[in-house]
Amino acid sequence: MVDGDGVPYDSAWPVDRERLRHHGDVDAQPGMLDFAVNVQGSGPPAWLRDRLAARLGELGRYPSAAEEQAARAAVAARHGRASDEVLLLAGAAEGFAMLPRLGSAGAAVLQPSFTEPEFVLREAGVPVTRVLLPPPYTLDPALVPMSADLVVLGNPTNPTSVLHPAERILALRRPGRILVVDEAFIDAVPGETESLATQSLPDVLILRSLTKTWALAGLRCGYLLGAPDLLARLNHGRPHWPLGALQLEAIAATAEPAAVAESRSRAERLAVHRLAMSARLRSAGVHVHEPAAGPFLLIHVPDAELLRKRLADKGIAVRRGDTFPGLGPGHLRLAVRPPAAVDRLIAAIHDVGL
Structure with missing residues (x-):
């Protein structure tokens, strides 16, 4: 239908x-x-546990702006981006929770996929078109309504494990549209093939998670990559100190070349x-x-x-x-x-x- x-x-x-x-x-x-x-x-590897454990004695003080900036700089260097193109998150789920702040008049969510983006958009009253990709669940940009000013998809997609070609994802770009690509699992793809994380585009947001590869589900660590003006809209209204010292340490540590x-x-x-x-x-x-x-x-x-x-x-x-x-x-x-x-x-x- x-x-x-x-x-x-x-x-x-x-x-x-x-x-x-x-x-x-x-x-x-x-x-x-x-x-x-x-x-x-x-759980995380021993070297990462040791890095986190070394910070336990500092939990009596608030995270500093310098620590936050250092973590952002590490992520930016990891992806060849500028620091103001990085927004640190308390888990990728926080990034999804921010999407209604983009003010979409009509979003398209590609399914089957991770359901949290659709949930938060609907809960915020954003009109959502659910675009169902038929088996073999490959992306066809023509299926997405032209009227959608926000499009959300995963790559590789949970749960189908389909990896969409980067050029096919970029074919979804339209004037006045923001494209959100959930790359929570792409660091499990050798060479991070088809990732858009290194591309600085004014209308594309990339969501990353540290939960899966580094076994940090209990710590809640992730980040967004995108244009500074889009990140500022998403960041608006967040509480002070949105990430703790251990989260900042984990993000910085896993962005280093050895990691x-x-x-x-x-x-x-x-x-x-x-x-x-x-x-x-x-x-x-x-x-x-x-x-x-x-x-x-x-x-x-x-x-x-x-x-x-x-x-x-x-x-x-x-x-x-x-x-x-x-x-x-x-x-x-x-x-x-x-x-x-x-x-x-x-x-x-x-x-x-x-």
């Missing part, structure tokens, strides 16, 4: 704010083998694990959506909810997929894990059946 702009939509997928707010951490209880959450590892090199190595290792995991799943009779570029795989099985519950009974958590607009009751998302964890998953699938 199409709306008045000729844009595909799914009348069987109504706006359900509770489903839009469902995230993978709900599916993973303590002690379970976690394929539901895309964080890599149980960027480690991130690249992690991405290359993850790509190997993803290929191996995909092959194991297919051999078990599971349909895997490919090509995949992110640290997760979208799968389809006859009864995803039944499989999810049976795996949970065996202590294995997987992420339900039916809360993503455009996906159905047969979809699940699985975080990419090392071979030993995949062995347990495959054994459990064989045991409980599809």
Whole structure:
């Protein structure tokens, strides 16, 4: 079906704010083998823990403007940008929460994708057009209504693991339109292929997260890259000291050249694990959506909810997929894990059946 702009939509997928707010951490209880959450590892590497621990004695004072500037400068150098093109965030989720400040008269959100941007825009009363990309979930700029003055998409996209070509994303640019690209998972792509982070464009905002690669979900660290005037609009009204000393330390530390090199190595290792995991799943009779570029795989099985519950009974958590607009009751998302964890998953699938 199409709306008045000729844009595909799914009348069987109504706006359900509770489903839009469902995230993978709900599916993973303590002690379970976690394929539901895309964080890599149980905590940050030792060198990063040591950096953070060294700052604990300073928590009795407020973060200084110099510390904030140093972190911004580190991020700017990492991406070849100016410091005033960086806005530090208490997690990428804070960046999404800021989007209504752009004053959109009509936003387009590409789905299936991370649902938080659609949720916050709707909660703020911004008119939202949900643009559903049909399988294989590749980007077609012609599907986005010309009337949209704000367009939000992910690259690579959660949960489909599709990596959109940069030139196709840039084809969404229009006079009077702001383009927001969620690159929360692109540091898990070897070489950060198709990233727009190094391009200084007046109408493009790039959102980055440190949560996944560096296992910092509990610390809430991220940043936006974009034109200074856009960042100023997003930053307007924030409280004083929006980030603490440990957040600033983590952002600065993971932007340093040695950390960027480690991130690249992690991405290359993850790509190997993803290929191996995909092959194991297919051999078990599971349909895997490919090509995949992110640290997760979208799968389809006859009864995803039944499989999810049976795996949970065996202590294995997987992420339900039916809360993503455009996906159905047969979809699940699985975080990419090392071979030993995949062995347990495959054994459990064989045991409980599809």
